[in-house]
Amino acid sequence: xxxxxxxxxxxxxxxxxxxxxxxxxxxxxxxxxxxxxxxxxxxxxxxxxxxxxxxxxxxxxxxxxxxxxxxxxxxxxxxxxxxxxxxxxxxxxxxxxxxxxxxxxxxxxxxxxxxxxxxxxxxxxxxxxxxxxxxxxxxxxxxxxxxxxxxxxxxxxxxxxxxxxxxxxxxxxxxxxxxxxxxxxxxxxxxxxxxxxxxxxxxxxxxxxxxxxxxxxxxxxxxxxxxxxxxxxxxxxxxxxxxxxxxxxxxxxxxxxxxxxxxxxxxxxxxxxxxxxxxxxxxxxxxxxxx
Numbered sequence: 001x002x003x004x005x006x007x008x009x010x011x012x013x014x015x016x017x018x019x020x021x022x023x024x025x026x027x028x029x030x031x032x033x034x035x036x037x038x039x040x041x042x043x044x045x046x047x048x049x050x051x052x053x054x055x056x057x058x059x060x061x062x063x064x065x066x067x068x069x070x071x072x073x074x075x076x077x078x079x080x081x082x083x084x085x086x087x088x089x090x091x092x093x094x095x096x097x098x099x100x101x102x103x104x105x106x107x108x109x110x111x112x113x114x115x116x117x118x119x120x121x122x123x124x125x126x127x128x129x130x131x132x133x134x135x136x137x138x139x140x141x142x143x144x145x146x147x148x149x150x151x152x153x154x155x156x157x158x159x160x161x162x163x164x165x166x167x168x169x170x171x172x173x174x175x176x177x178x179x180x181x182x183x184x185x186x187x188x189x190x191x192x193x194x195x196x197x198x199x200x201x202x203x204x205x206x207x208x209x210x211x212x213x214x215x216x217x218x219x220x221x222x223x224x225x226x227x228x229x230x231x232x233x234x235x236x237x238x239x240x241x242x243x244x245x246x247x248x249x250x251x252x253x254x255x256x257x258x259x260x261x262x263x264x265x266x267x268x269x270x271x272x273x274x275x276x277x278x279x280x281x282x283x284x285x286x287x288x289x290x291x
Contacts (some may be wrong), residue, residue: 030056030269031221035104042210042264044202050108057126057268061110070117070178072212073268074130117178121214122195123148139167140176145194188216188246190239206258212266216243223273224281251275
């Protein structure tokens, strides 16, 4: 993959009402993690795994002992200098967003200059808004997201993607190296046309796997697939069950290689679940009966 490059983000001015309503509803129905270290058996050895809460969304950090780090999504960075004073939803909910964002970095001991890789699941503002903070990061996103990033289409009326330059687009199966670790990109469309997920593991260990799904689908507090939860914010809600199937098939393939593999599925709005819990979702069992 490419060497580090400078990424710039320009935020398109949206309508006021739609983004505000979306943010209120998403915040009300989200089940985000608090900022801090996440301890789980699926975290690959040699890394610290951290969640960062940014308004109603999480983004995630994997940090080596050396301090070098990789992030999955980047949350909000609501600073007037970043071109966001007009976005009513951000202003209302995060009037001190710049200080809060940088305070979160300090809380987990993250030096933004040591972030060298940023893997984006899609282009919504609550996932890419923090990118300008990470000046040394190579930034990646799914190829199918290009029309949104280039302003050819909208997520839905009134919610435009950020215009991002200096990023590298990934195709299904492309890999990002991070030291002795690898993140494999795979397509999970539905929330947006180009939404992708990432399977992250150590190069030599298939027993500890993290799967970052962004907003591909949402789960309830038990970790089960919740098909009606936040369904109105998907571009193509009819495709979302297919995204769940893609993730489950990926997990099944991992288990076929290593029957004891720990697999943690990481969502930006509804926290964590594991493969076995997700696979046992009542909604999925009912769907199988109907087929």
